[in-house]
Amino acid sequence: GILKVQDEEVKNKAEALQCIRKAVKERSGYKGLTLDVWTPPSSIEPSLSENQCMTMYHGTNMNAPSTSWEWKSKYVVVGGVASDPWAISMYYNKGDYDIAVSQKQAKQGNTTVKVKTFSLLGAKLLTPKPKSITYSTQSQPWHFLIIKTSRGKAIKIGHPLREGLEPVFRGIEAYLKSKPPPVQ
Numbered sequence: 764g765i766l767k768v769q770d771e772e773v774k775n776k777a778e779a780l781q782c783i784r785k786a787v788k789e790r791s792g793y794k795g796l797t798l799d800v801w802t803p804p805s806s807i808e809p810s811l812s813e814n815q816c817m818t819m820y821h822g823t824n825m826n827a828p829s830t831s832w833e834w835k836s837k838y839v840v841v842g843g844v845a846s847d848p849w850a851i852s853m854y855y856n857k858g859d860y861d862i863a864v865s866q867k868q869a870k871q872g873n874t875t876v877k878v879k880t881f882s883l884l885g886a887k888l889l890t891p892k893p894k895s896i897t898y899s900t901q902s903q904p905w906h907f908l909i910i911k912t913s914r915g916k917a918i919k920i921g922h923p924l925r926e927g928l929e930p931v932f933r934g935i936e937a938y939l940k941s942k943p944p945p946v947q
Contacts, residue, residue, distance in 0.1 A: 767799035812841035812934020813860070814927055817905070818853055819919040820879065825889060827907055827919060831898040837879070839920055841934030844868070846880065849938060851910075851918065853879040883938050885913030893928050896921075908932055 765773055768782035786796055817834035828834055837853035838860050845863040846852045854860040859876040866874050889911055895904040906928045907921030922928040 765798055765800050767797075769797055770799075812930050812937075813843065814839060814922070814930050815857065816928065816931060817907075817921040817923075819921075820853070820881065820916065823915050823917050825909055825911065825917050827894070827896045827909075827921070831900050831905070834919075834921060839931050841883075841931060841938060845874065849883045851881045851883060851920075851935070853881075881910075881912055881916070881918055883910070883912075883935065886939065887911045888935060888939055893925060893932055895925075908935070910935065 765776075765779040767773065768779055769786050771782055773779040773782055783796070783798075787793055790796065816837060816839045817831075818837045818839065819828050819834055837855065838857050840846065840852045840854070840860060842848040842850065843852065843860075843864075845860065845867045852860075852863075854863065855877060859878070862876050863874040863878060866872075887910070889909040890907070893906045893908050895906050897904045901923065903923065905921050905923050906925045907919055908928065908931075910918040910920075912918060920928065920931055
């Protein structure tokens with residue numbers, strides 16, 4: 764993602780685009796335009812950090828939901844082709860994610876599928892190891908993690924199998940350990 768345009772810090776894609784347009788207009792072109800972008804260190808290897816999981820992202824409560832009915836099923840992607848490396852994106856299912864990827868690669872602008880996105884910039888992983896919770900309606904414990912965003916929102920991601928949560932957990936952990944740029 765873009766961090767600065769002509770030494771001016773930007774907070775999101777819309778701000779970056781606005782600054783680029785302004786700089787291009789002032790310069791009468793792109794020549795000499797300076798962009799600072801964040802790239803992950805070489806110690807981070809590309810990996811699939813995605814899976815169909817159970818999620819809860821409304822509110823600031825840092826506890827697991829008290830019933831299994833409070834969770835929503837979403838296809839969770841950390842980074843990925845259709846998003847910034849510091850984003851957690853939640854799609855209805857893998858099919859919607861595949862549509863978003865194909866639209867991104869075809870440069871069709873914004874995706875036509877519904878996606879909920881959260882920033883990992885300034886976020887904290889409150890569960891250094893996935894925790895588990897037992898629900899009376901489920902035959903086995905569910906495993907979950909909790910992320911606190913820089914805005915204080917609690918993002919909970921769970922899965923009935925620990926192995927199902929691992930790809931998403933590893934992706935979040937790898938990004939947070941990469942020493943991302945601080946939130947301005």
